[in-house]
Amino acid sequence: MTIFDGMRRVAAVLSVIALNAAAVVIWSEKPFVEFIYEIDGVDKPPVFVEFCEFNVHGARSLGRETDDGRTYRVTLCFLAHESTDGRMLVEYKNADGLIGRNIPRSDEVQQYMRRTGELLDQTPAELLAAKKELDKQRRSYRVTGAIFTLAVLLFFWLFMQIVGVMLNSMPALRNNNSGENK
Structure with missing residues (x-):
């Protein structure tokens, strides 16, 4: 040899x-797909956006699955607005239906974001977009x-x-x- x-x-x-x-x-390899929806106030519909300034606004992430078991993430970005004293406040609705404003990390806003996330349904368009993006990334x-x-x-x-x-x-x-x- x-x-x-x-x-x-x-x-x-x-x-x-x-x-x-x-x-x-x-x-x-597990592809990562995320959809970001912006919510600009209580009872306003979520709007799809490309980016959210998480350090300014309140945000809530949800894990979702496609019908074939692949996972993706949905992030709800609750827009904060500047108050007269300069603080950034998010509008929220408490369990009793009363509307208020507070900082994004407050308990009231966090509870509102959690409840809103639980009520947000997965739409057929979102499901289709997630499957397409997951397939694209896999390819x-x-x-x-x-x-x-x-x-x-x-x-x-x-x-x-x-x-x-x-x-x-x-x-x-x-x-x-x-x-x-x-």
Whole structure:
């Protein structure tokens, strides 16, 4: 057995390990999908937005599932408005139906956000959008994983070609191994 044969076997084993690692990563990757809805006051409908300033407004996150069991997140962003004294206050409705305003971290606002989140129904449009986005991200992960796998295999193939050329250009190594086989 030559040095080149041993290196070729090592490269083959490393290629198999890389393929297995890539397969595990591709199939176990969990896409993250989030929908953010902005609520600008009591009894106002949620409006889909791209971004919410969580440090200014009140926010509540809910875990949701598609009909095929995949998870995604819905975040409700309760807009805060500046009061006359400069504080940012969120409008809320308590359990008795009375409307008030308080800071986003207050117990009253937190309870209102929890109740509102519990009452927010999953719409067919949201479910469809979640499934499409989850499928899109899954395809993206698979394409990225396939590209990574091909790059690793190409690296090992090029490495073996370079090592082969180097070993063939060294007559002392070539002659040393041929005497052992006789």
